Each structure stands twice: as C-alpha cells, then as structure tokens.
Amino acid sequence: MEVARTYGGVVASQLDDHPNRAAALINFGLKAESFRTGHLPDKPMPAAYRYLNHMAIKSVADALKHPETLAWTNIFAPVELLQCFDLECVSVEALSSYFSGFWIEDSLLDRSDAAGFAPTLCSYHRTFLGGFESGIIPEAKAAITTSLACDGNVNTFRHIATQSHIPLFVIDVPYQKTEEATRYVVRQLREAIALLEQATGKKFDIDRLREAIRRENRSKQHYLSFLEKRRKHLYPATLTLTEFTLFATHLSIGSEWAEKFFEMLDSDVEKYPVDTSHRIFWVHVTPYAEPALASYFNYSDVYSIAADDFNLDFTGQLDENHPLEALAEKLIDNVYNGPLSRKVDIVAREIEHYDCEGAIEFCHWGCRQSAGGAQLLRSKLRDRGIPMLVLDGDAVDRRNNQDGQIRTRLEAFFELLDGRKGGTA
Amino acid sequence: MIGYVCKYAPIELLHALGADPVRIEPLAVSFDAADACMHPNVCSFAKAVLEEMETGSYEGIVLTSCCDSMRRLYDALVDRFPEKFVYILDLPRHTDREACSLYAGQIRALARAYQEFSGAEFNRGCLIELFADGLRTPGQLRANGRPGQLSVGIIGARYNAAVGKLVEQCGMSVAFDLTCVGQNRDLSAAFGDGDVASELPELNDNELIEVYSEALLGQIPCMRMADISRREAFLKKALPQVDGVIYHTVKFCDMYAYEFASLRKLTDVPMLKIETDALRQSAGQVRTRVEAFAESLREEKGLMPAPSLIHRKGTAVYVLGIDSGSTSTNAVVIDGEQNIVSSLVIRTGARSIDSAHRACEEVLEQAGLKREDIAKLVATGYGRVSVDFADADITEITCHARGAHYFNPSVRTILDIGGQDSKAIRLNADGTVADFAMNDKCAAGTGRFLEAMARTLEVGIDELGPLSQQSTNKVQITSMCTVFAESEVISLIADNVDKADIAAGVHRAIAGKAYGLMHRVGLEPVYMMTGGVAKNPGVVAAVEERLGATLYICPEPEIVGAVGATLLGLDSLA
Numbered sequence: 001m002e003v004a005r006t007y008g009g010v011v012a013s014q015l016d017d018h019p020n021r022a023a024a025l026i027n028f029g030l031k032a033e034s035f036r037t038g039h040l041p042d043k044p045m046p047a048a049y050r051y052l053n054h055m056a057i058k059s060v061a062d063a064l065k066h067p068e069t070l071a072w073t074n075i076f077a078p079v080e081l082l083q084c085f086d087l088e089c090v091s092v093e094a095l096s097s098y099f100s101g102f103w104i105e106d107s108l109l110d111r112s113d114a115a116g117f118a119p120t121l122c123s124y125h126r127t128f129l130g131g132f133e134s135g136i137i138p139e140a141k142a143a144i145t146t147s148l149a150c151d152g153n154v155n156t157f158r159h160i161a162t163q164s165h166i167p168l169f170v171i172d173v174p175y176q177k178t179e180e181a182t183r184y185v186v187r188q189l190r191e192a193i194a195l196l197e198q199a200t201g202k203k204f205d206i207d208r209l210r211e212a213i214r215r216e217n218r219s220k221q222h223y224l225s226f227l228e229k230r231r232k233h234l235y236p237a238t239l240t241l242t243e244f245t246l247f248a249t250h251l252s253i254g255s256e257w258a259e260k261f262f263e264m265l266d267s268d269v270e271k272y273p274v275d276t277s278h279r280i281f282w283v284h285v286t287p288y289a290e291p292a293l294a295s296y297f298n299y300s301d302v303y304s305i306a307a308d309d310f311n312l313d314f315t316g317q318l319d320e321n322h323p324l325e326a327l328a329e330k331l332i333d334n335v336y337n338g339p340l341s342r343k344v345d346i347v348a349r350e351i352e353h354y355d356c357e358g359a360i361e362f363c364h365w366g367c368r369q370s371a372g373g374a375q376l377l378r379s380k381l382r383d384r385g386i387p388m389l390v391l392d393g394d395a396v397d398r399r400n401n402q403d404g405q406i407r408t409r410l411e412a413f414f415e416l417l418d419g420r421k422g423g424t425a
Numbered sequence: 426m427i428g429y430v431c432k433y434a435p436i437e438l439l440h441a442l443g444a445d446p447v448r449i450e451p452l453a454v455s456f457d458a459a460d461a462c463m464h465p466n467v468c469s470f471a472k473a474v475l476e477e478m479e480t481g482s483y484e485g486i487v488l489t490s491c492c493d494s495m496r497r498l499y500d501a502l503v504d505r506f507p508e509k510f511v512y513i514l515d516l517p518r519h520t521d522r523e524a525c526s527l528y529a530g531q532i533r534a535l536a537r538a539y540q541e542f543s544g545a546e547f548n549r550g551c552l553i554e555l556f557a558d559g560l561r562t563p564g565q566l567r568a569n570g571r572p573g574q575l576s577v578g579i580i581g582a583r584y585n586a587a588v589g590k591l592v593e594q595c596g597m598s599v600a601f602d603l604t605c606v607g608q609n610r611d612l613s614a615a616f617g618d619g620d621v622a623s624e625l626p627e628l629n630d631n632e633l634i635e636v637y638s639e640a641l642l643g644q645i646p647c648m649r650m651a652d653i654s655r656r657e658a659f660l661k662k663a664l665p666q667v668d669g670v671i672y673h674t675v676k677f678c679d680m681y682a683y684e685f686a687s688l689r690k691l692t693d694v695p696m697l698k699i700e701t702d703a704l705r706q707s708a709g710q711v712r713t714r715v716e717a718f719a720e721s722l723r724e725e726k727g728l729m730p731a732p733s734l735i736h737r738k739g740t741a742v743y744v745l746g747i748d749s750g751s752t753s754t755n756a757v758v759i760d761g762e763q764n765i766v767s768s769l770v771i772r773t774g775a776r777s778i779d780s781a782h783r784a785c786e787e788v789l790e791q792a793g794l795k796r797e798d799i800a801k802l803v804a805t806g807y808g809r810v811s812v813d814f815a816d817a818d819i820t821e822i823t824c825h826a827r828g829a830h831y832f833n834p835s836v837r838t839i840l841d842i843g844g845q846d847s848k849a850i851r852l853n854a855d856g857t858v859a860d861f862a863m864n865d866k867c868a869a870g871t872g873r874f875l876e877a878m879a880r881t882l883e884v885g886i887d888e889l890g891p892l893s894q895q896s897t898n899k900v901q902i903t904s905m906c907t908v909f910a911e912s913e914v915i916s917l918i919a920d921n922v923d924k925a926d927i928a929a930g931v932h933r934a935i936a937g938k939a940y941g942l943m944h945r946v947g948l949e950p951v952y953m954m955t956g957g958v959a960k961n962p963g964v965v966a967a968v969e970e971r972l973g974a975t976l977y978i979c980p981e982p983e984i985v986g987a988v989g990a991t992l993l994g995l996d997s998l999a
Contacts, residue, residue, distance in 0.1 A: 117686060154518065154648075404919065
C-alpha cells in the first residue's frame with residue numbers, strides 16, 4: 001500500500017506539466033502489478049481469485065498499451081458485442097478504481113472540479129473526467145455506454161467522445177419491460193454494431209456473438225453453482241476481490257478467461273472449510289480502500305460477503321438463437337433498472353436464498369440511483385425481518401470517507417447481528 | 426390538481442382527461458420528510474417536490490423517468506401516498522420513430538390508468554385544440570422586453586418560481602428558457618414548416634397520440650437525451666441575441682454542470698451560474714448573485730441607472746460606504762478627492778442593522794463628521810438591503826472590483842473569502858466586473874468553514890494561520906463539505922495528528938476550493954485577496970502555492986468592499 005502511495009505521489013507530480021509521462025508511469029505501474037499478481041501472488045488468496053486478480057489488471061494494462069483496440073464503456077455495456085470486434089473494454093468505473101489504487105484520485109478529482117464538473121457527481125465519473133482533462137487517458141477507438149444504471153453515463157461519455165472526436169453510441173435502456181421496449185433496444189444494438197463496424201473496419205460475425213453467449217451462459221451457471229456451494233464453504237475473499245469479480249461478471253463476461261475463472265471458483269470452493277461466519281449480503285459497490293470495512297471483511301472467517309447485488313444483477317440464461325433480443329432483455333431485466341419495488345423483491349429473495357443474516361448498502365458519493373433508494377430498501381427489508389445497514393462514503397475518494405464513523409456503524413450493526421443470533425439460539 | 430415537473434410530460438393530454446395539471450415549482454422550508462425516506466444526496470429539487478406533495482393539495486403527480494432523482498422520487502411517493510395517482514412515464518432518450526412509438530405507448534397507458542383512477546372520459550376535442558395551440562405557439566426564442574431592458578436566457582436544471590421572479594425584479598426579461606421544466610414549450614420543433622395542426626382532426630386516436638408523442642420528444646432536448654445537437658444549434662443561434670445567460674443548477678443535480686463547462690469555452694456572452702436548493706432560506710444568497718449580474722450587464726450596455734443627485738453644493742463632499750457582511754461590518758468615509766478619511770471594522774452582531782448603525786456612527790465620529798455632511802451613503806454586502814438609512818445599495822461584487830482597482834489598478838483577479846460567501850472576480854482594466862463566480866450553496870471554502878475548523882481544533886480563529894505555519898507533515902482534509910470536514914478533523918484529533926498539520930490541511934482544502942473558483946473566471950494576473958481571511962497567513966500561503974503566484978493584499982483587506990461602495994457613490998454624484 002505504501003509503495004502505491006509513494007508511486008502515486010510521483011505520478012501526481014507529473015500530471016500538470018507532463019501528462020504523457022504520468023500516463024507512462026501508470027502503464028508501467030499496471031504492468032508491474034500485472035507481473036507481481038502473476039508471479040508473486042498474495043498468500044491467502046485462493047487460486048481462482050489469484051487468476052482473477054492477474055487477469056483484471058492485465059486486461060486494463062493491455063488495453064491502455066494498445067489504444068487501437070481500446071473501447072471506453074460503462075460497466076453495464078453489452079461487452080459481448082465489442083468482443084466480436086476484438087475490442088478491449090475499459091470502463092469508467094474500472095479505470096477510476098485503478099487511479100484510486102495509485103493514490104492519484106485526489107489530484108484528478110480536483111482537476112474535474114476545476115474544469116467545472118459538479119463536485120456532487122459520482123466520483124468514478126469525476127476521476128475519469130479529471131484523468132481525461134489531464135490528458136492521461138489514451139484515446140479509444142469508440143465509446144459505448146448504456147443509460148443504465150445512472151445519469152452520469154450519457155453526459156460523461158458525450159463529453160469525452162465529443163472532445164476526442166470518437167464515435168459514441170448511447171444504448172437507452174427503457175425503465176419498463178414491454179415488447180416494444182425490447183424491440184427499441186434491439187434496434188439500438190443493431191445501430192451500435194453498425195457503428196463498431198465502421199470504427200474498426202471489421203464485419204460483425206453473429207456466430208462469434210453466439211459463441212460469446214454460450215461462454216457467458218456456462219460462466220453464469222458456474223457462478224451460481226459456486227454461490228450455492230459457498231453457502232456451506234467459506235471461500236476467502238477481500239472487498240477488492242468482490243469488486244474485481246465485476247470484471248468477470250461484466251466487463252469480460254463472455255470471454256474465455258472469465259469462463260475459466262468461474263470454472264475455477266466452482267471447482268475450488270468445496271476444498272475450503274465450513275462457513276461459520278456472519279454472512280452478509282452486499283448492496284452496490286464495495287469500497288476496497290476503506291480501512292474499517294477492509295479490517296472486518298478481508299480474509300475474515302468471522303464476517304463474510306456471501307453474495308452481492310452487483311455481481312448478481314442479471315443471472316438469467318441468454319438465448320443464443322436470438323442473441324440481440326437476449327442482450328436487450330438482459331439490460332432491461334437488470335436489477336438496477338425499473339422501480340425500486342422490483343429491486344426489493346430480488347434482493348430479499350437473494351438474501352434469503354444465500355442464508356444471509358443481513359445486508360449492507362454502501363451509498364457511494366454521488367450515486368443517486370442507489371443512495372436515493374437506500375432508506376426505502378432498508379425499511380422494506382426490515383418489514384421482512386432482514387436488518388440492513390446503510391453506510392455513506394466514497395468508493396474512490398479516500399478523503400471522502402469518515403473511517404471512525406463507518407467503524408462505529410459497522411460495529412453496532414455486527415453487535416445487533418450477534419444479538420439476533422444469540423436470541424434465536 | 427395533478428402535479429408535473431418535466432417539459433416532456435403530456436400536459437395537454439392531462440387536460441383532455443379532465444385533470445388539472447399544475448407545474449410544481451417547490452420552495453420548501455425543510456427536507457424533513459424527504460430526508461426520512463430518500464437520501465440527503467438526492468437532488469434538492471426532487472426532495473422539495475416530495476415536501477410539496479406532503480401539503481396534500483395534489484391528487485397525484487405525473488413524473489417521467491428523466492433522471493435518477495426523479496426515479497427515486499417516484500419510489501418514495503408511491504410508497505408514501507398509495508391512495509394518490511403517482512405515475513411515472515418511461516421517457517426515451519432517443520427521438521427516432523421507435524422511441525416516439527414507445528413513448529406513445531406510455532402516454533396511452535397513462536391515459537388508461539388515469540381514467541381508471543378518476544373515472545373521467547377522454548376529451549379528444551380538447552387534446553386537439555390544446556395540441557394545435559402548442560403547435561402554433563412561436564418558437565422558444567422571444568423578442569426583447571421593454572426597450573432598455575436587459576434580455577437574458579435561462580438554461581439549466583429546474584428552477585423554482587422565486588428565481589424567475591427575482592430575474593424580473595432585477596429588470597431582466599427572459600428571452601428563452603432552456604430548463605427542465607421549460608416555461609414555454611415549443612411543440613412545433615419536430616415538424617419544421619409543415620402545418621400539422623390543421624391535420625390533427627383527420628387522425629384517429631392512435632395516430633393522434635403518435636403525432637403528439639413525436640411533438641413532445643421533438644422539443645429542444647434537455648441534457649439527459651442522447652442527442653443534444655439541436656440544443657447546441659439552438660444555443661448557437663440564441664446566445665448572440667441575449668445580453669447574458671443565467672445558468673441554473675440544482676444542488677445534487679449533476680447533469681447541467683457538463684453543459685456549463687463546455688458553454689464557457691464556446692461563448693463570450695456573460696454568464697452567471699447560480700445554484701439553488703429549492704429552500705426558502707437560500708433566497709438571499711441567490712439575490713446577491715443575480716443583482717450583481719444585472720449590475721454588470723447594465724454597466725456593459727451603458728444602462729446604469731441615472732444617479733440620484735443629492736449633492737450638497739458649496740461644501741466639501743464626503744461619501745460613506747457600509748459593507749454589511751455576515752461576520753464583520755466595515756465602514757469607510759472618503760472625500761471628493763477619493764482620499765480615505767476614516768475606516769473601521771466591527772464584528773457583526775445578532776442583528777446586522779444594529780451593527781450597521783453602530784459602524785456608521787463610529788466612522789463618522791472618527792472622521793469628525795456628522796450624518797448631514799455625507800453626500801451619499803452606499804450600502805453593500807450580504808445585509809445591504811436591510812441598511813434602510815442608505816441612499817443606494819450595490820452588491821459586494823461590483824464594490825469589491827471597484828475597491829480593488831482603487832488599491833492596485835493592475836489587479837485583474839480578486840479572491841474574496843467572506844464569512845458566508847467566497848468569490849472570485851475578474852476585472853476589466855477600468856475596475857468594472859468582467860466575470861465572477863461564487864461558492865455554491867454549501868459553506869465549504871468560506872470563513873464559516875475556517876471558524877468551524879478552528880472551533881473543532883480548539884484554537885482561536887486568529888491563531889489558525891500562525892499555527893499552520895508550524896506544520897511538518899502533509900495531512901489531507903476533504904474539500905467536500907464543512908460538516909464532513911469537521912468530523913474528519915475530529916477523527917484526526919482522535920488519531921493524535923499534530924494540530925499544526927491539521928490546520929495546514931484545512932488551509933489547503935480552502936485553497937483548493939478557492940483555486941477552483943478563480944479558475945472558473947479565468948486566471949489572469951495580478952491576483953489580489955480581500956476579506957477577513959486574507960489576514961490568515963496560512964490560507965494566503967496555501968492559495969499562493971496552488972496558484973503558483975503571489976497575492977497582492979492591501980493594508981486592510983476587510984474594507985475593500987466598503988471603499989468600492991464609496992467610490993461608486995462618488996461616481997454617482999459626478
């Protein structure tokens with residue numbers, strides 16, 4: 001951690017006058033980390049996560065090194081389509097997390113504020129915009145975003161695409177599922193394909209998409225099977241690894257490496273001891289750098305995240321015979337879409353299914369779609385007898401987390417869970 | 426009464442269904458109900474709408490899925506008012522044929538749901554009539570108001586009625602309104618020159634709704650839409666035709682900051698950014714900004730109001746200026762040759778008017794003058810409107826600019842950190858305002874912020890600066906919010922971090938905010954810092970470090986505004 005911090009200081013010092021040098025330092029740092037995770041992995045880290053850790057860092061490092069195959073996306077973008085064009089997807093969220101990993105998020109956030117972007121905007125978006133304004137983000141071939149799950153997407157992507165003159169397609173995901181809504185999204189996916197064909201000069205091959213979808217379906221089956229086995233066994237994890245799993249469930253879903261990761265998870269988990277921990281269901285992002293949360297959850301056998309709504313935002317199987325319709329429905333059916341009442345039902349079902357004692361929602365700074373519903377979700381879960389803790393903080397900006405505050409709330413919540421366990425015993 | 430808050434809402438259809446649609450322009454007193462079921466970080470307009478619904482006068486509300494806050498408002502309202510008609514329309518972001526047909530389906534579903542709720546019949550004739558009216562209404566851009574009046578465009582997020590009224594009160598007429606709620610919707614924008622209105626009676630109900638949906642989606646797009654090129658084209662045409670632009674954003678609505686950031690680079694039209702939070706209490710803060718903007722526009726157009734001559738012939742001329750700030754009240758007397766005769770700074774007490782009286786008496790006494798000797802008394806500052814014995818009041822922005830120019834004519838950028846507000850002002854060579862930017866609603870980066878931090882550190886406000894200069898380690902403080910920063914300082918104290926390091930961190934946080942403001946007006950040297958905080962060597966050093974340049978500070982940085990007020994008063998006697 002201290003190494004990254006010092007390194008971040010060096011990168012930040014170059015931001016103002018030598019953005020290219022700063023970008024080169026970031027690339028070098030990612031490559032070094034990719035090497036380290038491949039050859040000198042963390043000791044307690046299980047094999048599947050070691051592989052994930054290595055691949056997640058490598059995918060970003062490779063993409064930044066080869067801008068000619070780089071596409072900017074958001075975390076919900078239909079990456080299966082981009083894979084058909086051999087494009088590496090780097091999302092706003094992923095890149096900002098890396099910047100935060102290098103301890104330069106503060107300089108980039110300040111840069112974003114000075115450029116006039118709202119300081120109340122989600123800090124994933126602000127960090128990315130700050131990086132863009134600093135000139136340390138390489139130009140991509142194209143940008144694809146969905147309107148799902150938040151307002152920032154359309155505007156952030158429009159800004160960066162306009163400024164760097166690259167083609168952008170916004171996939172508007174309707175709020176309600178109707179036949180018309182699906183048709184509307186399918187038509188947009190076709191337009192996105194046309195745009196990617198033009199940007200890359202490659203022809204779209206629907207059989208490649210079908211292959212990706214088959215891999216995706218197998219991956220999801222492995223993931224659900226892993227989570228099923230995980231009900232009995234404690235598979236050691238950290239907040240960072242829960243976040244990194246989003247690479248496999250989202251940015252790289254449908255890829256060979258993601259499938260391999262899920263296979264490893266599925267086959268590895270039963271080797272681990274019986275889970276006696278307090279099982280928590282996590283709602284929304286995991287702030288990997290928050291010290292109190294990290295100290296309680298990382299490789300802990302007392303408290304563990306049994307499942308989370310983000311990695312489970314869509315668990316259905318896709319119909320390879322109607323791939324575009326399937327991708328459209330996947331977007332509309334996402335747990336983050338539609339009215340909150342739908343999310344309440346899904347989250348409550350998952351909490352029960354995965355034997356969780358309670359839920360924690362982390363209200364990330366600037367995220368209205370998630371934080372805006374947190375109190376309602378909490379009260380609806382309480383009505384069903386499920387305790388939920390709402391924490392406020394920032395998954396990117398270290399300055400914006402009150403560790404003492406989070407620790408007190410977390411410990412009180414754990415005491416409450418202990419009391420409940422004692423009470424029912 | 427059915428409320429709505431979005432220009433894409435099918436208002437004409439609601440009329441045709443016998444509903445009484447009313448645009449909600451909320452002004453809340455508190456967000457108690459909203460904070461209980463939403464989150465403090467949800468857009469304050471959405472929270473104020475929830476408070477407005479609490480008043481009980483609405484039978485329901487028709488929202489659109491236009492933004493995250495509105496979607497969450499819908500969830501909260503459905504839960505809170507199960508007996509009311511709370512409805513959300515799925516508003517597409519594209520506007521092509523499929524999108525129009527999707528939205529038409531949404532509008533039909535709304536009609537069915539409302540008929541079921543109210544038992545009312547759909548009046549086809551009524552929809553045709555209102556829709557045709559909408560189609561025939563001239564486009565967005567309106568002619569100027571009265572001759573000599575200022576013409577402005579309002580752009581941005583939803584604003585409440587108070588803002589509109591204030592703009593009018595400041596003598597500005599609204600040439601176009603490109604905000605979310607859109608006071609004047611232009612339903613004809615989708616159809617070019619075709620006479621769609623006369624064809625409406627020929628259409629069957631389904632076709633009618635299709636065309637209506639096309640008209641609604643064809644309006645000049647707001648920032649949540651996927652393609653905003655027609656908005657950009659409109660602005661390109663409209664901006665050169667107005668004297669200024671009021672860019673309105675809402676606390677915790679982020680959408681419009683993007684446009685503001687890019688508009689700044691595109692146009693020279695003077696632009697004022699204001700941020701409101703739909704609370705009654707913020708009216709004063711907004712008033713200062715809008716008035717100062719009107720003053721600077723008038724000056725630019727040569728429309729300054731005729732000076733009221735109360736010149737006393739045959740005697741020496743003295744002008745008195747009072748800057749009634751939230752922390753200090755500053756008074757200055759100058760003579761006709763622009764010499765400062767006397768000046769003083771006192772703390773503002775519980776009632777600003779009492780302090781103003783006291784400052785006036787004392788500064789006169791110091792100068793050996795009586796009230797009758799004063800040819801003109803000009804008030805400025807946050808409390809200027811309540812100084813009822815003043816002959817004129819001018820905002821502190823215009824006054825600071827003039828005062829700064831007096832002390833150092835080469836100054837081009839001023840940073841003023843006051844108790845309540847902090848501001849950056851860019852000056853023309855003659856000491857008039859070229860541009861200014863002020864802090865948003867929140868007190869981060871103001872004198873209040875420093876006071877709160879000093880209190881938490883248990884040191885006097887005057888000790889904070891010297892203390893910070895003993896710092897040896899860099900400590901980071903959030904630049905987000907006074908409240909957050911306060912709890913952060915408390916945690917640092919608990920961790921035994923050296924007070925000097927914390928103080929320096931606080932100053933760097935302030936400097937970061939200040940730099941952002943100065944950046945917004947354009948960083949043009951020479952720089953000057955005014956206001957009480959300019960006496961804090963820690964803040965000055967931190968700002969200078971951030972800026973990479975020195976700050977000019979005059980001998981008494983707190984009286985710059987009051988000096989400017991006297992000079993402007995003297996001008997008016999000429």
